[in-house]
Amino acid sequence: MPERNNEFGKYGARGIRGHEAVARRLDALAGFVATPVTARRGLLARLHYLTRSEHARQAARDAGLTVTDDTLKKWLRGRRNPSKRNLERIETAYRTVRRHNVARYLLARLNREGRGTRVEFHPLNQSQVDRPRQRAVEYRTLNVRRWDRIVEAWAEDDERALDDAWVSEAVVDLGSQWGQYEYVTNIGFAA
Template identity: 70%
Template structure:
């Protein structure tokens, strides 16, 4: 039985951790504002989302957006422009608050009343690996019925826990080949 990858990429393989691929797909499913935060429209949309209610303001502050209300109003009015570090804080706070807000709805969609969701696992890219070191990998599918741990770790922004749950609870369903799918090019699913 294969173990966890200790020296991933040593022979030229390319890919990302499965937990990171799941987080990317969950972010796509969560949707949100598509305009970049660096544009006026994108900044205003994020600020409106983060300040539309007292609850949203508290969540934004908890997520790291700690500027004063006066500064937020100046940014919204256009009299002042946020620094690049504050733009990153706005984007990070928006992502965290958005994840928490949609997690419950997304969880219900993925669990589908106990039927679960089909997950497609695209193996890592071995195009740069020499022939003797290549593994025989194939595209795999599996049905994930319980998404609570994955969506919970994603909503908290804990990528390490997300990866641990993915490897520890779900990859073992692939049998003896599970270690070959710890790193992937993509994991796809829809809800």
């Protein structure tokens, strides 16, 4: 695509890719358990979420948590503690299942029956860039009406698809200088 940055940060600009900022915001809207999985409370919250129904158990298995029911019971009762590798699997499975469960709800909130959601683009930080090399980039807002591909890519945790969806569904609508908003300090929206 035109205007893609190949050497971002070469002259000292700082920021993150726009789709990463969107993923962070969607994660915040998803409402993950705040307590870390290494704490007993965080572990129990995730295990209860992943084992509350047969559908949730199957989704956890599909997401990579393949331990026996007996082992799960021992973890829940506190008789055994998961290994570090299993803690990572629990966290990954929890986030995957939570994203899939919340995606439809978030999609309805963001699309708002075709009205869309107002998105704020906070430009990249150029404070470390020499004055002659700085771009004139300003704070912009845009109403994004098509969130389907964006939320689907986020729910699948597919970074490449999320980047493509974010650029094609939102950023190009900023006009001819959309490439200036490929990297940002923050993307803000409320749903």
